[in-house]
Amino acid sequence: MDGLRVEGLGKQYGDVAAVRDLSFTVPCGEIVGLLGPNGAGKTTTLHTLAGLVHPTSGRAYLDGMPIEQQKALIGFVPEQPEVFPLLTVEEHLGFVARAYDLPDGWQETGQGILRRLHLEDVADRVGGALSKGMKQKLLIACALLHQPKLMLVDEPMVGLDPAGQRELVEALREIRSGGAAILLSTHMLQSAEEICDRFLILQRGRLIAQGTLEEITAQSASLQEAFLGLTEGA
Amino acid sequence: MRGYRALLYLEWRTLRAQLRQLARSRGRLAVYVLVAAYLVFILSEGRQGMPHFSHAASIYGLGLWLVFLGVGAIGGRRRLLARPADLALVVPSAIAPDRIVVWALVRQAVSQLRLLVIVAVFWVPQMAQSGGVDWGSLLYAVALTLVAAMAVRHILLGLGRWGRPLRYLMLLALAGLLLFAGSALLRGGVADLAAAISHLWPVALAVAALHGYPLGLALLGIAAILLLLAMVALAPRIVRLGVDWSALPVLAGRRGLVARPAGAPSGQVGSRARRRRYRRHDWPGRGDYALFGVELARLYRTLWPTTALLIAAAWLAAGVAGTFARPRGVPWEVVPGFVAYIMLLTGAAVASMNFSQILATPLWAQTPGPIGKKLLAWFLPGACVTGLGWAGVAGGWLIGMGETAIALWSLPLALALMCLVRAVGLLGWAMLPNALDQRGIAVWLRFLVTILATAIAAGFFAGAFALAGFAAGAVAGSLSALAEAYLCLQLSELRIRAMDFVRPSEGRA
Ligand SMILES: Nc1ncnc2c1ncn2[C@@H]1O[C@H](COP(=O)(O)OP(=O)(O)O)[C@@H](O)[C@H]1O
Ligand SMILES: [Mg+2]
Numbered sequence: 153m154d155g156l157r158v159e160g161l162g163k164q165y166g167d168v169a170a171v172r173d174l175s176f177t178v179p180c181g182e183i184v185g186l187l188g189p190n191g192a193g194k195t196t197t198l199h200t201l202a203g204l205v206h207p208t209s210g211r212a213y214l215d216g217m218p219i220e221q222q223k224a225l226i227g228f229v230p231e232q233p234e235v236f237p238l239l240t241v242e243e244h245l246g247f248v249a250r251a252y253d254l255p256d257g258w259q260e261t262g263q264g265i266l267r268r269l270h271l272e273d274v275a276d277r278v279g280g281a282l283s284k285g286m287k288q289k290l291l292i293a294c295a296l297l298h299q300p301k302l303m304l305v306d307e308p309m310v311g312l313d314p315a316g317q318r319e320l321v322e323a324l325r326e327i328r329s330g331g332a333a334i335l336l337s338t339h340m341l342q343s344a345e346e347i348c349d350r351f352l353i354l355q356r357g358r359l360i361a362q363g364t365l366e367e368i369t370a371q372s373a374s375l376q377e378a379f380l381g382l383t384e385g386a
Numbered sequence: 387m388r389g390y391r392a393l394l395y396l397e398w399r400t401l402r403a404q405l406r407q408l409a410r411s412r413g414r415l416a417v418y419v420l421v422a423a424y425l426v427f428i429l430s431e432g433r434q435g436m437p438h439f440s441h442a443a444s445i446y447g448l449g450l451w452l453v454f455l456g457v458g459a460i461g462g463r464r465r466l467l468a469r470p471a472d473l474a475l476v477v478p479s480a481i482a483p484d485r486i487v488v489w490a491l492v493r494q495a496v497s498q499l500r501l502l503v504i505v506a507v508f509w510v511p512q513m514a515q516s517g518g519v520d521w522g523s524l525l526y527a528v529a530l531t532l533v534a535a536m537a538v539r540h541i542l543l544g545l546g547r548w549g550r551p552l553r554y555l556m557l558l559a560l561a562g563l564l565l566f567a568g569s570a571l572l573r574g575g576v577a578d579l580a581a582a583i584s585h586l587w588p589v590a591l592a593v594a595a596l597h598g599y600p601l602g603l604a605l606l607g608i609a610a611i612l613l614l615l616a617m618v619a620l621a622p623r624i625v626r627l628g629v630d631w632s633a634l635p636v637l638a639g640r641r642g643l644v645a646r647p648a649g650a651p652s653g654q655v656g657s658r659a660r661r662r663r664y665r666r667h668d669w670p671g672r673g674d675y676a677l678f679g680v681e682l683a684r685l686y687r688t689l690w691p692t693t694a695l696l697i698a699a700a701w702l703a704a705g706v707a708g709t710f711a712r713p714r715g716v717p718w719e720v721v722p723g724f725v726a727y728i729m730l731l732t733g734a735a736v737a738s739m740n741f742s743q744i745l746a747t748p749l750w751a752q753t754p755g756p757i758g759k760k761l762l763a764w765f766l767p768g769a770c771v772t773g774l775g776w777a778g779v780a781g782g783w784l785i786g787m788g789e790t791a792i793a794l795w796s797l798p799l800a801l802a803l804m805c806l807v808r809a810v811g812l813l814g815w816a817m818l819p820n821a822l823d824q825r826g827i828a829v830w831l832r833f834l835v836t837i838l839a840t841a842i843a844a845g846f847f848a849g850a851f852a853l854a855g856f857a858a859g860a861v862a863g864s865l866s867a868l869a870e871a872y873l874c875l876q877l878s879e880l881r882i883r884a885m886d887f888v889r890p891s892e893g894r895a
Contacts, residue, residue, distance in 0.1 A: 202478040224480035234470035236396065238403035244475070246399075250392035251479040278403060279471070291474060298480075 154215050155179040155333040156201070156302055161210035163196050170196040172357040174210065178333040180301070183324060185348035186337040189383055192354040194337035195231055198304045201335070202228040214302055222302075224252055227295030231306040233287035237280030241271055241290055244279065245297055252298040265293045269319055285311045292320060296327065303327065303334040309343050321347050341376045351375075355383050389481035393489045396476075414818070453560070455498065455535040460542070460556045491536050498532055526603060527595040530610040537613035544620030561700055565707055674755035678763035685771055701778040708786020758879040765808050765875075773804035795860040802864035802871070803843060809874035810839045816881035839874070843867035 156178040163171040171193040178184045186194045199205040201212055203220055214222040235244060245262040248254075266272045269289045274282065282290065288311045295303065303324065309317050324334055324347060338344050344351070351368055353361040361368060361382050365375060372378040408414060476486060542549035595602035777800035784793035814832035846866035851859030 203483075204473065204477055223478070226478070228478040230474045230478075232470070232474070234474045236400065236471045236475065238400045238407075239396070240399075240403075243395075243399045247392055247396050247475070248479070250395050251389065251476075251481050253480075294475060 155182070156219070156335065157213045157216075158201070159211050159213075161197065161200060161212060162208050163193075163200055163205060164208040169357050171200070171207075171354075174354075174357075174359055176352050176359065176362060178302070178335050180331050180333050181328055182349045183328055183334040183336060183347055185344040185351045186335060186354065187339065187341070187344060187351055187379060188337075188354035189339065191356075192383075193357040194354060195306055196357075197354070198228070198306050198335070198337055201302075202226065202230075202304050224298070225301040227298065227300030227303045229288075229291050229295045229303075229305045229308060231310075233284055233291055233311065235279035235282065235287050235290055238278055240278050241266065241275045241282075241293075244290055244294055248294045248297050254298055258297060261299075262293070262297055265296050265323075268323065269293055270315065285313055285316055288312060289316055289319075292323070296323060299327070299330070299332075301332050303332055303336075305334065305336040307337055307339070309338060309340045317343065341374075341379060345375050353379065353382055389485035390489070392479075392481060393476070393485070397493075417818070452531070453564070455531065456556070456560050458494075458498065459535040459539040460553050460560070487540065491540060494539075495532050495536050498535070499528075527606055530603075530606045534606075534610040534613045537610070537617040540617045541613065541620055544617070557696065558699075561696075561703065565700075565703055674759040675763040677760055678767060681764050681767045685767055689771065697775050697778060700775075701782040704779045704782035705786040708783040710786075711783075712787050756879075757882055758875060761812065761875055761879060761882070765812060766805070769805040769808045770801060772808075773801035776800045776804070792856050795857050798864045799847065799860045799867075802867035803840065806840055806843055806867040806871040806874075807836060809871035809878070810836045813874040813878045813881075816878040816885075819885065839870060840867075843870060 158177070159175050161171055161174040162169070174193075174197060176184075186197065188194050196205065200207045201219060203223060203226075212219040214225060219226075236247075239247065242262070245258070245266075249258045249262070263272070266275055269292065271286065271289055271293060274286060279287065279290070288308070292305075292308070295305075305324070308320055312320060321343070324336070328334055336344075336348065345365060348365075350364050351362060352359055353368070369375055369378045372381060408418065477483075542553055545552065595606050777797045780796050780800065781793040784790070784796065811832070814835060818832075843863050843866045847859045847863030849859075850862035
């Protein structure tokens with residue numbers, strides 16, 4: 153099966169089990185929402201998949217290959233928008249193009265991405281002079297530039313203005329239709345409801361429910377109610 | 387090659403942006419021009435008699451640098467990829483982790499070289515005195531020691547769990563070496579120390595290499611190559627073990643005030659019991675002095691317990707060394723030299739300290755009350771902790787010698803001097819708060835200012851000591867140091883009052 157497959161993933165920080173025995177899949181062409189209250193282990197999960205943290209146990213595969221061999225196919229947008237303070241927006245794209253060895257023509261792709269994220273006006277501004285939302289959009293642009301097969305996005309809606317949120321949703325839908333798999337963590341249930349095809353609900357590092365919106369809300373009126381019922385009951 | 391191409395591009399563009407910023411800020415440019423002019427002056431001055439290298443001076447210069455290198459090499463993983471954007475953009479990218487490690491190594495070597503240039507500038511006048519030195523071999527030897535030290539650091543990283551006891555052993559060895567140097571210095575004075583140290587064969591070899599001795603150079607080269615090979619052999623482990631990248635507090639969202647305790651395993655913010663114990667403590671400092679408690683908490687979390695134990699061990703060791711040295715008596719004429727040496731070490735550490743980290747937090751800017759008091763509350767705990775470290779060592783030694791009264795007198799002196807060093811560092815930051823000025827040539831300037839400022843208090847100490855004995859010297863030294871510190875604090879307050887507190891912006895490119 154193509155896409156992301158995670159088997160028994162676990163991460164222990166000293167005496168804190170941040171993630172325990174997590175197994176799920178994100179098929180190509182799907183947006184999967186990783187939901188859970190603060191401290192549930194969403195960021196830790198994404199960090200292990202992005203190669204920032206070594207899992208204590210478990211494995212993950214992208215397109216059937218171990219994920220650590222597939223880094224060129226992954227786009228990661230971290231929760232904290234940290235950019236190079238002295239590189240301009242355009243130079244960030246230049247760095248990514250070189251890091252992923254993109255063929256010529258990435259300049260046009262990059263311009264297009266900057267335009268849709270409304271970053272073209274600040275293209276020659278350095279990272280340190282951007283607002284938080286702009287930094288976040290810049291990191292999204294960097295993650296999109298090499299057209300990844302797997303997008304890992306951590307709490308993307310938090311710092312974005314409404315227009316930015318809409319652009320992000322559209323961009324994610326577009327790369328989904330291009331056949332990418334997308335794993336997106338959030339605690340904003342409304343926007344999750346709007347774009348995710350399926351959901352994983354985490355609670356204290358464990359997967360406590362998964363499925364489509366209909367499956368999860370079978371007994372309740374909305375995703376929010378189902379979410380609160382699941383996470384408070386557990 | 388693709389990874390290196392991207393990383394080179396990153397470094398090149400960053401450098402270009404830094405130079406552009408520099409060119410745009412006239413005040414800062416003036417400072418840099420002054421420093422450059424000084425360098426040119428020193429070097430052209432020396433052209434008649436230079437290049438010369440006195441044997442003792444080369445040993446002290448080398449010793450100072452080796453101590454810096456040693457501490458850096460043993461000091462662990464925390465700074466390997468400490469820049470936040472590395473974690474967001476470099477580590478998760480397609481660049482192979484071993485290339486990232488090599489890049490981090492080169493970056494660190496370059497910053498070490500910068501430090502060496504700073505130290506070297508101080509030794510240029512010294513070098514101008516006597517004895518020839520071969521600059522080619524000097525460069526070669528310096529490069530080799532740098533490579534070796536960096537390799538040691540990464541080997542320790544790659545050894546993971548096993549690296550930690552090794553690290554402690556090396557720290558102990560370093561402390562022993564310093565103690566040896568200190569007691570030799572106190573026993574026989576400056577020239578004897580040089581002679582004594584040059585009889586330790588690794589040092590003798592290094593010094594010989596500096597003077598162009600071929601066997602010394604060859605052996606240094608072999609050692610560097612062996613260490614490098616060991617590092618390459620360990621590279622996969624370095625990548626696997628040392629790379630819990632985001633356990634660095636940055637991406638995990640625990641930025642700022644609370645650092646991981648030194649020596650704790652990555653990502654573990656102290657043991658649960660310890661945290662609970664500390665939470666029960668009622669922090670001192672209220673109102674204008676609330677930052678006092680915050681700073682204490684930070685120190686507690688960074689110092690406890692490993693560093694505190696090491697400091698206590700150093701106190702004890704100093705006491706034991708003192709009892710051994712007792713029959714020979716205290717050679718007082720070396721005291722000012724010893725003070726100067728300590729000032730050099732701490733001055734260098736302070737001069738490159740990044741004050742903006744705590745002072746730029748909104749927490750600090752928002753609280754009511756006069757800035758001067760807030761500054762005082764922030765900087766006193768750190769000054770006392772560093773002061774106690776040095777005073778404990780000197781005091782232990784003196785008590786071992788049976789000079790308890792002098793040990794007691796040196797306590798206020800050490801505390802006052804540390805207050806001064808920190809206040810000068812703070813003033814340096816207040817004068818040049820831009821992140822760019824925390825690095826590079828401006829560090830040299832701050833270093834120089836720190837030394838000069840402490841020299842005034844040291845002069846008062848020496849004068850009163852010569853006239854009326856140690857107690858008078860301690861009182862005069864402490865009072866002048868505190869007065870100077872107060873002045874620096876006032877000046878910093880003036881500067882800081884006119885500052886924007888949230889100033890991450892580095893302008894347009
Ligand atoms: N570097 C770390 N060291 C110790 N504990 C950590 C670290 N990173 C995360 N944790 C802990 O792991 C748990 C999950 O955190 P996280 O993945 O950031 O949650 P989420 O993103 O869902 O809010 C939390 O209890 C957090 O305190
Ligand atoms: Mg999170």
